[in-house]
Amino acid sequence: MNITPPLDTSTKGFRIPETNIFIDPKEPVSCAIISHAHGDHAVEGHETVYCSEGTAALIKSRFKYAAKTINIISFGETFTIQNIPFSLHGAGHMLGSSQIKWVKDGITHVYTGDYKRELDKSCEPFEIVKCDVLITEVTFGKENKIHPPxxxxxxxxxxxxxxxxxxxxxxxxxxxxxxxxxxxxxxxxxxxxxxxxxxxxxxxxxxxxxxxxxxxxxxxxxxxxxxxxxxxxxxxxxxxxxxxxxxxxxxxxxxxxxxxxxxxxxVSDHADWPSLIKTILESEAKVVYTIHGIGEDLKTTPELKNVQVYTLSE
Ligand SMILES: [Zn+2]
Structure with missing residues (x-):
């Protein structure tokens, strides 16, 4: 298994190596895939954006100039940018929130964005997406941190x-x-x-x-x-x-x-400790990179003994 980091990081945010495709960039870029409309994931002024219908409606409402072109992608639909196939899948965090899947060099990657596993009738549900490399948020990645329902x-x-x-x-x-x-x-x-x-x-x-x-x-x-x-x-x-x-x-x-x-x-809209473990195991990823929080406890928990867990520096 190739364990070079699946995303480059800089002040602009996450970029897929050897491309100009950014995921949730923090600054305006030429090509952005946006997971959801919260301010720490979506900024205005991009050239081209790919996102779900819900995210598109929300960023258009939030920003005067969201992007020159917004490509609306349905959950599960494959779209190709620079020869890389992508798809979006429900993240259960809020309206339109999406996980982003792509296949590069034969390796399937999933970036979760923010997510939760609880049922939320105000948005699309979380979907388990099988992959080789999972890039997961760990906002509440502290051992035994459990959100009450x-x-x-x-x-x-x-x-x-x-x-x-x-x-x-x-x-x-x-x-x-x-x-x-x-x-x-x-x-x-x-x-x-x-x-x-x-x-x-x-x-x-x-x-x-x-x-x-x-x-x-x-x-x-x-x-x-x-x-x-x-x-x-x-x-x-x-x-x-x-x-x-x-x-x-x-x-x-x-x-x-x-x-x-x-x-x-x-009330939290993020995955708690049991949800993180469950999601990693159900994704069947053998390599996990953590973002947005502290993932140290995931590196030592016996439940993930067959998974390599790394921190993706931001
Ligand atoms: Zn969020």
Whole structure:
């Protein structure tokens, strides 16, 4: 097995060796494949972009000049750039999020982008893609870091009776997922959303993902009426002073980020430790490169004794 790094790294981001094809570049380039529309994976100003339909809609909404040409690729469809066959596959992280597969020199590579294995009705599901070399995110790659099921965290919101809730959630991805979950688990509650989330909610719905009932934030009603959950971007949550008519929490998988709010609220859109192990084993990759986090524990865990794990420097 060839173990030269499958991607070159520079300040511009990941590039497939001997090509000018970048994956999730951090700066404008001539040819970019974009895994999903979060700001640490998608920037504006590219010449040519290849991405899923959901990602295309979101980057067009986010950026004034997303790219000169955007090629929309369906999941599973093969497309060829510079004689290399590629395909995109669901990553389950948010609307349009894609794993990127390519075959070069007879070796099948998969780049996961951000992903989760949990069912999320607000986006396309994760797909297992068999490969020789897996390049996986390890945001939560710490041994035994386990995310409680998001359904359980959302169900536990019923403990806070007779008070409204203000939940910090990223505008894109997390807030749409929470809107769907709250509708499913607490259908009697009203979901209000911050104005910055509205365009994204509408794009999700236009792509066929029903988020349930939601409404734009109404200050007086949130203050004077009960049974309301208000989703806000994290900076807004930080700026709201604690009130007597509501409690605050931040939807995140990071343990240390809950302490400054009124109660912990664990919801993560990334793979936890068991999901990382499961994904590596199910991919059947014999070589794994880790990105976006600490993958050291994966190098020594007995479950991966037959897999070579390396860190891809970024
Ligand atoms: Zn992301």
């Amino acid at each position: 998001a359904e359980k965290s959302v169900a536990a919101l019923s403990e806070y009776k007779d008070v409204n809730l203000m939940l910090g959630a990223y505008n894109l991805g997390k807030s749409q997922r929470l809107t769907r979950l709250i509708n499913d688990i607490h259908p009697h509650l009203r979901v209000m959303i911050h104005p910055k989330m509205i365009a994204y909610h509408k794009i999700y719905e236009s792509m066929g993902f029903d988020l349930g009932k939601w409404e734009p934030y109404k200050r007086e009603q949130f203050k004077n009426e009960k049974g309301i959950i208000y989703l806000v971007p994290p900076p807004v949550l930080l700026n709201f002073r604690p009130g007597t008519h509501f409690l605050r929490a931040f939807a995140t998988g990071w343990d240390e980020k809950h302490a400054r709010f009124d109660f912990p609220f664990y």
